[in-house]
Amino acid sequence: MARVLLGVTGGIAAYKACTLVRLLVRAGYEVYPLVTAGAERFVSAETFFALARQPRGDVPYPHLRRADLLAVAPLTANTLARLAHGLADDVLTEAALAHTGPMLVAPAMNTRMWEHPATRENVAALRARGVVFVGPMEGQLAEGEEGTGRMAEPEDIMSRVDELLIALARPSEALRGKRVLVSAGGTREPLDSVRYVGNRSSGRMGVALAEEARSRGADVTLLAANLAVPAPPGVTVVETPTAGDLEREALARGDADVIVMAAAVADYRPPAPAATKRPKDGAPWTVELTPTNDVLAALGAARGPDQVIVGFAADGAGSGLERAREKRRAKNADLFVFNDVSRSDIGFDAPDNEVVLISDDGEREVAKASKRAIAAAVLDEVERVLSKR
Ligand SMILES: Cc1cc2nc3c(=O)[nH]c(=O)nc-3n(C[C@H](O)[C@H](O)[C@H](O)COP(=O)(O)O)c2cc1C
Incomplete structure (x- = not known):
């Protein structure tokens, strides 16, 4: 008791x-x-x-x-x-x-x-x-x-x-002692020394995953991209404010037992940010954004046979789910977590989420719940995949 x-x-x-x-x-x-x-x-x-x-x-x-x-x-x-x-x-x-x-x-x-x-x-x-x-x-x-x-x-x-x-x-011991790498938050790509191109991710989902993995006894490293919420105690935090930082730090730890990429990593960035603040002069400012490297795809390409790799797809309703299925295949991930970011009550910067878990064995809908409860469902699925290895 x-x-x-x-x-x-x-x-x-x-x-x-x-x-x-x-x-x-x-x-x-x-x-x-x-x-x-x-x-x-x-x-x-x-x-x-x-x-x-x-x-x-x-x-x-x-x-x-x-x-x-x-x-x-x-x-x-x-x-x-x-x-x-x-x-x-x-x-x-x-x-x-x-x-x-x-x-x-x-x-x-x-x-x-x-x-x-x-x-x-x-x-x-x-x-x-x-x-x-x-x-x-x-x-x-x-x-x-x-x-x-x-x-x-x-x-x-x-x-x-x-x-x-x-x-x-919780009796499960599957994650105890496992090295779990989680990314959380949203990267910011500098335009100059003060401005950036960013996104609305608060990091709540990734932080909940790190906290849940820690509570299951995992050795957790959190790649933190501009978190709006505090990192949980007991995890190693590595600050990764830009897509480049996140790529470097994730690849350096690409041999983790479980990798959960929950951060919203910029797909595009300004190629040559100015070192100082661009003064306001009234003229238009045209910036051509170049694609960033796909960190998850790189991790998936280099994956070991016993690793479990989880990706997140933040997309809209409709064909978003189909795109998530396709991304899982293309990026060689075990599990993809689809969440609909077109809704304001779940997803970006909301305390709750509602997701579809896509794996080799099919799809499971997880009803709207706190991000901690969603994190528990995602890690239950990770444990299930680990148990089949
Ligand atoms: C009628 C009454 C109601 C109170 N209600 C509250 C309250 O709801 N929240 C609060 O922070 N303090 C409230 N206080 C003030 C606390 O009782 C006071 O700060 C006290 O020192 C708290 O001691 P404690 O934190 O050791 O219990 C109230 C005081 C009175 C007289």
Whole structure:
């Protein structure tokens, strides 16, 4: 049974944490509450211990309890700051410093507190360390104002907890110790020293793949092309801002066991970018773009028999899927992931995706889901291909 440390901090939403404890206990998790003095102004710690069916005070060092997950709901602006700065001045922050597994937080606070630059910096610091944020949501706040700051509903927090713990408990060992190379983001091809030709890829899909591969025990290298989201912890990050950088770094690691090329690599680039900024003079600026090298095709041509190579096809509906099938054959890839970038709710720069997985054995549609869930489906397919080698 997985153990969850549940931090509860001092906001009105502490009452909703009672429901969360019940949901966690009902799902079979062992829950150990860590209740701040601030939270006790709203709900007593006794309530949480009773709901968690834990005797209070039986643990001499509660902050050193090993757990599979540390969740904090609600998370106040105050404790968010304390966590970001590594303070250890109560049992919750002490536990957070001693905890080595995943951490999930559900912030709840007034919109102005949430939007304050200090809070933004603290959120960014925690995200960069891999902390998973659920919410906050938009809506009416306890004090009557409208805005972003409501704690996510306990059911939504619960399903994210499930997702994280299921990923941890996954029995498959097929990727453990394998060298996995993932590219993510979108390359930018300089026009001059300040301007570039780029694309809208945020890197979310590739980052989710790197994170998922890491959670399956792989030794992951992430080729990062201008990511709009932080790279996950525990992976080696190599910055590859241009198509040329990405090509060089990918080919240098072309013997990886699994290669997943999720980055949007420029197909064309300005052949001779100016070393300085072109001054504005009112005259038209004509740039002829030249094709870049096809990195995936080069990797496919040089592939080893045991490698698994995965390509992505960002295309529109209609004949896009047929083009993806053709690309898989032409580039000698095992698997192609087709996603429809003509839709605004999935694909480029969206948190969700919906894909078709194309392999030698046929095609599988994966319904719209978070990019992490899509990454899990892609890597399940990679594991299946590996198991046939
Ligand atoms: C009625 C009331 C409601 C509060 N609600 C929140 C809240 O939702 N979010 C928040 O960040 N702080 C809220 N606060 C402020 C925190 O309780 C305060 O910052 C406290 O020091 C938090 O301590 P803790 O983070 O250790 O639990 C509230 C304060 C009061 C008096």
